[in-house]
Amino acid sequence: MDTLVKSIYDNILEGQHKIVESKTQEALNSGIAPKVILDEGMIAAMAEVGRLFEIGEYFVPEMMVAARAMKAGLALLKPQLVKANVKSLGKVGIGTVQGDLHDIGKNLVSIMLEGAGYEILDLGTDVSPEKFVEAVKTDKVDVLALSALLTTTMPNMISTIAALEQAGLRKKVKVMIGGAPITEGFARQIGADGYAPDASRAVAVAKGLLA
Amino acid sequence: MTIAPCRPKWASTMTDRERFNRQMHYQPVDRSFNMEFGYWEENYKQWPMFVENGVTNELEANHYFSFDRIWAISGNVWLSPSFANQIVEERATTTVIMNEDGVLAEVPKDRHDSIPHFLKPSVVTPADWQRVKAERLQRDDPTRKMDIEALKFFDPVDRDFPLGINCGSIIGKIRDMLTFEGLAYAIYDYPDMIEDMVETACVLVEDSLDQLLPHFKLDFAAGWEDICYKGGPIVSPKFFREIVMPRYKRISRKLHAAGVDIWYVDCDGDVRPILPAMMEGGVNCLFPFEVNGCSHPAELLNKYGKDLRIMGGVDKIELGKGREAIKAYLHTLIPLVERGGYIPFCDHRCPPNVDPDDYLYYLDLKEELFGMKR
Numbered sequence: 001m002d003t004l005v006k007s008i009y010d011n012i013l014e015g016q017h018k019i020v021e022s023k024t025q026e027a028l029n030s031g032i033a034p035k036v037i038l039d040e041g042m043i044a045a046m047a048e049v050g051r052l053f054e055i056g057e058y059f060v061p062e063m064m065v066a067a068r069a070m071k072a073g074l075a076l077l078k079p080q081l082v083k084a085n086v087k088s089l090g091k092v093g094i095g096t097v098q099g100d101l102h103d104i105g106k107n108l109v110s111i112m113l114e115g116a117g118y119e120i121l122d123l124g125t126d127v128s129p130e131k132f133v134e135a136v137k138t139d140k141v142d143v144l145a146l147s148a149l150l151t152t153t154m155p156n157m158i159s160t161i162a163a164l165e166q167a168g169l170r171k172k173v174k175v176m177i178g179g180a181p182i183t184e185g186f187a188r189q190i191g192a193d194g195y196a197p198d199a200s201r202a203v204a205v206a207k208g209l210l211a
Numbered sequence: 212m213t214i215a216p217c218r219p220k221w222a223s224t225m226t227d228r229e230r231f232n233r234q235m236h237y238q239p240v241d242r243s244f245n246m247e248f249g250y251w252e253e254n255y256k257q258w259p260m261f262v263e264n265g266v267t268n269e270l271e272a273n274h275y276f277s278f279d280r281i282w283a284i285s286g287n288v289w290l291s292p293s294f295a296n297q298i299v300e301e302r303a304t305t306t307v308i309m310n311e312d313g314v315l316a317e318v319p320k321d322r323h324d325s326i327p328h329f330l331k332p333s334v335v336t337p338a339d340w341q342r343v344k345a346e347r348l349q350r351d352d353p354t355r356k357m358d359i360e361a362l363k364f365f366d367p368v369d370r371d372f373p374l375g376i377n378c379g380s381i382i383g384k385i386r387d388m389l390t391f392e393g394l395a396y397a398i399y400d401y402p403d404m405i406e407d408m409v410e411t412a413c414v415l416v417e418d419s420l421d422q423l424l425p426h427f428k429l430d431f432a433a434g435w436e437d438i439c440y441k442g443g444p445i446v447s448p449k450f451f452r453e454i455v456m457p458r459y460k461r462i463s464r465k466l467h468a469a470g471v472d473i474w475y476v477d478c479d480g481d482v483r484p485i486l487p488a489m490m491e492g493g494v495n496c497l498f499p500f501e502v503n504g505c506s507h508p509a510e511l512l513n514k515y516g517k518d519l520r521i522m523g524g525v526d527k528i529e530l531g532k533g534r535e536a537i538k539a540y541l542h543t544l545i546p547l548v549e550r551g552g553y554i555p556f557c558d559h560r561c562p563p564n565v566d567p568d569d570y571l572y573y574l575d576l577k578e579e580l581f582g583m584k585r
Contacts, residue, residue, distance in 0.1 A: 015399055056484060059447040061395040068396070101305065101317055102326035104391050104440075125328050126304065126319075149326055151531060151562045152253070180441045180480075180504060181528060198442040 001040055002032060008041035008073060013048060015065030017072040024073035034080040038117070042070050042077075046115030050200035060108070063199070067111035074114075088119035090210045093141035095123030095132065097148045097156040105179055106147040108199035113145070116203040129156070129163035136164065136173045143206055146192075148179040157182075158190045174209040178202060214265055218574070220277040221245050222583045226371035227279040232430055235473050235496070235520055237551035243581035245279045247272075247556045248499045248523065251324045253563040260567055276574065283433045284362050285377035286419025287355045289384050289412070290347045294333065312387045313343065329390045335397075337404040343388075348411055350418055357419070359426050366427050373430040376423060378466075378474065379416040381409055381458050382446065383436035391445055398450060406454055413458035417465060424469040431473040432466050434494070439480030441504045452488040463493025475522060479559065480504040486511070490518060499523030501558045512547055520552040527557050530565045530573060537573050541580055548581050555581060 001009070004027040011019040027037050049066045052058035058066075092113050096106050103125050110120045121139050123131060135141050144164075148154050157177055164170040176194035177187050187195035194209050196202035223230065224241040233240045249269035255261050266275050273280075293311035300307040305317045305328075313333030319325050334340050366374055385408045386394045397405055438445055446455075466474060475496035476489060481504055482497060500508055500523040508524035524547075529540040547553040555577065561570065 056443075059443060059484070060391075060445045061398050061447060061450070064392065064395040065399045099319075099323065100325055101319060101328040103328055107392070108442075125317075150324070151528065151564050152251075152324070183503075183528075 002027075002036070004030060005032060005037060005041040008037065009045040009048075012042060012045035012066050012069045012073070015062065015069050017065070017069040020069040021072040021076065024076045028076065028080060034077050034084050035086050037073075037077060038081065038086065042073060043115065043117050046070055046112065047203075049115070050112060050203055053198075053200045063108065064111065067115055070115055089117040090142040090206070091119045091121060091140065092143045092145055092206060093121045093123055093132065093135035093139060094145040095127035095147070096125040097146055097153050097160060098126055098128050099153040099156055100148055100150055101125045102149050103147075105149065105199070106145075109145060109147065109178065109196065109202045112199045112203050113206060116206070118143075118206060129160040132160050133163050133167045133169060136169045137167065141173060143174045143176060143209055145196075145202065145206075146175065146177045148177070148182060151181045154179075154181055154186065157192070161191055176202070176205050176209060214271050214275055216277045217260065217264070217275055218277055220279070221578055224583070227281070228371050228373050228430065230279070231281065231373040231554075234551055234554060235431070237517055240551075242583040243548050244281075244554045245577070245582070246281055246522075246554065247276070247278060247561070248558075249560045251560050251562050252322070253324055254561060257563050258567040258570075260571075280372035281375070282365055282372060283375035283377050283431075284365055284423065284427065285379075286357050286416075286423055287352075288377065288379035288415045288419050290343075291349075291352050291354045292347060294347075312384070314388070314390060332388060332390050332393050334388050335393065337401055340404050340408060344407075344411060348415065350414060355415070355418065357422050359423070362423070363426070374427065375431040375433045376420070376427070376429050376466075376471065378432045378434040378462055379412065379419070380435045381412045381416070381462075382451075382455050383438050383478075384412060385409065386438060386445065395445065398446065409454050409458060413461060416462055420462065420465045420469075424465065424471075429469070429471050431475065431496075432462075432471050433498075434474065434476040436476055436478040437480075439478055439482050439485070439504070441480055443481045443483075444485045446485075448484045448488060451485045452491075456488040456492040459489065459492025459494065466493070473520070475520070481506075483511070486515075486519075490515070496520035496522060499556065499558050502526035503528050503558075507543065508553060509543065509547055512550070512553060517552060521547075522554045523556055523558045524553070525555050525557045525573075527559060527562060527565070530557060530561065530569065533566070534569055534572050537569060538576060541573070541576055545580060 007023045008020055053063055094106055094110055114120050132144055146157050174193040177192045178196040184195045194205040196205045230240050231244050234244050255267050266272050294313040296311055297309050299309055304320050306320050307317050310316050315330040316327035318327045334343055474494050475498040476494045477498045479501045500521045508521045529536045544555050
């Protein structure tokens with residue numbers, strides 16, 4: 001691995017956003033291909049963050065500062081990626097379901113998915129089934145990621161899937177769900193395609209759904 | 212409207228106070244302590260038994276169901292004054308408020324129960340913190356001096372219910388002030404500020420304990436953090452051990468010196484990664500023990516033995532699934548109640564998706580399994 005790219009990788013792991021920003025600029029100036037910086041420096045670093053989170057060595061603060069560091073570099077990289085016609089791994093529309101206003105879980109999942117190379121369409125909170133349908137119809141998302149914190153809003157995951165079916169769009173999109181009261185059993189019961197118990201494992205679920 | 216209980220208090224041969232203390236110290240009891248942890252706001256509007264009987268809050272519900280009595284007194288241990296609760300903006304389906312922690316938050320217009328959408332805290336930088344500390348967290352603020360005689364109302368000579376003392380929050384209220392994401396970043400960006408916030412919280416609790424402990428004979432201490440979620444703690448165990456735990460130890464020393472040897476902390480979510488540090492700091496009981504976010508209570512009671520008690524641990528998700536699920540789940544708790552150190556009740560506020568008739572079935576079954584044996 002190029003030393004500059006390694007430095008980006010290491011400083012993402014350490015959450016050093018200012019260093020990541022300057023090293024990314026340095027890497028671009030030195031002619032390293034944007035995709036190499038992205039894949040080997042950034043996505044690889046966030047994959048390691050996910051692994052460390054899953055084995056209980058990294059926790060939420062480490063995940064968030066690493067993601068912040070990656071975003072600092074990605075902001076410089078994005079225009080170059082567009083120029084080089086580098087495509088994302090897929091487009092994910094993510095939102096907290098209708099009736100639920102919190103966004104912490106959704107934000108953590110967005111961080112990890114973006115860190116893994118997915119394009120994120122953040123639909124916000126209190127998202128109606130119709131708005132999720134619109135994201136599939138108009139924004140052509142490949143995956144819908146639904147978040148719910150409350151037992152009382154879990155049924156809105158069912159109505160969102162029903163709305164997709166009614167619109168004739170259910171087969172055009174994969175649906176993954178997660179949140180505090182959500183279980184694998186509930187996901188199976190309502191016909192979701194995937195369940196993510198936490199932000200880190202959401203990446204593996206998305207990869208599996210789009211494989 | 213006078214609220215009449217819908218059922219008699221469980222038969223007993225001990226006072227609530229005696230039972231609580233014996234149950235929490237693994238001594239024989241007449242029956243389990245019978246308590247619950249309240250209901251969502253929607254329950255008071257949707258459950259016919261609440262609506263028809265004028266039950267509008269937790270205290271009234273406790274009276275309605277004839278639960279055992281338990282109470283806690285408190286000093287003034289955090290913001291004084293709090294930020295003024297005020298409406299900042301009305302939107303289509305939400306209202307933006309400034310809450311008492313100084314955070315701009317979006318809440319549902321119809322006020323249905325939901326965690327707010329936190330928009331912007333008042334404290335981000337050390338300069339922000341110094342200002343708020345000077346304005347609202349001074350030790351010598353006159354409002355921190357408690358009226359001991361007034362609080363004595365809760366501690367009559369013949370008190371027959373357990374009385375606890377509030378030990379405040381050493382990191383949870385800091386999270387409330389900074390927001391979840393704000394705390395995560397601030398631990399990295401401003402570690403000295405975070406440590407000063409933790410120290411300030413600790414000192415205010417210590418001052419409160421110094422005022423109150425000499426005047427009351429207390430049965431337990433009650434703290435609050437809510438610093439975990441389903442995926443674990445929102446601070447690292449390293450941070451908790453190095454920064455929070457030493458403050459817990461200081462509080463624990465004061466409690467023990469006053470003869471208070473039961474300290475529960477209300478912390479939802481998966482507490483397991485920080486539990487060793489909590490216990491090393493002196494916490495020996497978890498409340499209300501959210502099952503879906505953490506584990507079945509048996510896992511931790513078996514792991515830590517008599518060093519750990521649990522209050523709560525009745526999975527609200529199972530309560531919502533109907534009678535067979537309720538029965539199956541309650542049966543898993545029988546050995547835990549029998550061993551002592553465990554008081555069963557719903558693992559948070561009971562949500563409105565629980566059928567009220569099923570809820571009454573749950574209360575009846577709880578009495579059949581954990582009440583006095585005939």
